[in-house]
Amino acid sequence: MLSRLVIVSANALKGSSPLGAGLVQVSRCLHASPQSLSPVAPLPEKGGKVRHGIIPEELFQLLYPKTGVTGPYMLGTGLILYMLSKEIYVINHETFAAASIGAVIIYGIKKFGPSVAAFADKLNEDKVAKAQEVKDSAMTSLTQAIEDEKKEQWRVEGRSMLFDAKRNNVAMLLETNYRERIHMVTNEVKKRLDYQVALQDLQRRMAQEHMVNWVEKNVVSSITPQQEKESIAKCITDLKALAKTTQAKVAV
Template identity: 85%
Template sequence: MLSRLVLVSGPAFKSSGSFGACVVQASRSLHSSPQSLAPVPPLPEKGGKVRHGIIPEELFQLLYPKTGVTGPYMLGTGLLLYLLSKEIYVVNHETFAAASIGAVVVYGVKKFGPQVAAFADKLNQDKVSKAQEVKDLAMTSLAQAVEDEKKEQWRAEGRPMLFDAKRNNVAMLLEINHRERLHLVTNEVKKRLDYQIEVQNLHRRMEQEHMVNWVEKNVVSSITPQQEKESIAKCITDLKMLAKATQAKARA
């Protein structure tokens, strides 16, 4: 029946050049229109209101001002009678099969629709919760990254002071090294000067000892045996006189 309807309505579409031109113009306008950067509105979670399962509520609201409350029903009934009277739509076994299938579908929707809807809502809620969890983790990681970046920027602001402290430390190390080398040079020079003083003192002492030994040798060699005897006797006499004086003092 649908194929028959297409065959009947096909020539009418072919003969209407304005409809084809409108379609081509609409497609051109869709392809040539500038891209809109406006945010896309979110899709509604539930569809609009319908009557009798398939007829949109907007159609009734559109016909109410012109036809009244019974207008949409009269329009539908007249259109159905027109299709049947002109044999555009012929009632046959396919019609009863479609009605039976439709009844089964309606019964299945009424019977199992709430359970299927609840299951679908549960799956959707699980997906939303997982997506929200992933979003929260991403937001947490990004917030931590922002905090880390701020901390690094704060550390970068303190780099000049750190570099100044390092330069001061290097200058102090160079000064300490310079002073240590000066101290080392001073000690080495002092050691060499002390060595020269010790060498001079050694030379002087050796000269003095040599002079004393030479004088003593010459004096000893110049004394005759007679002078030696007289000197020994004189020493003995002096010792006796000293002993007598000591005894006299002891008695007194």
């Protein structure tokens, strides 16, 4: 019976404010059907309006078109009188105790409710701020990780160009080494050829000197003392004639 009452109330208040949404959610929870897993609208953070602390405003709005403004009050008064007249509920000492406790509770709620609510709201705001801070930190770290990943992908894309440059550098080094070795071989061959040329020049010069010395020795040995005296006298005569010619040129 209670579940049927909830279902009827939920269907009646389905198009109303947050209370209707709450009753619909309760009715869905009472029935284990596949619809219980369907997405529902999020519940509001604050409850709807109430009258006298506990009576929802939707109830007055529901009865207003049929009963007028005093309808809900007459309905509540009639139900109380009916329960008392039929002795469904009997007034005893527990009733006065419950009324006293209820009055104390209402007074405490009216007196300390706003400060407690503000304190609870402050705690909730602190928790939300901490959660937001953690979220922002996580978002920042994830954003940085994404940027780093994009940078690494960009580096990977440029890896082929880097490898090409390294291949070119290696090829240039090999070519340089090859040319250096060719130059070294050329220098070594040139040195050996220069050595052979110098050796041949030395042999030729030594042969010439030996020939000159041999010819000079033979010539000197073939000259007699008389020929030597005549050669010396002729040289002296030639020198004197040359001196006279030089003096004549100077005098002119």
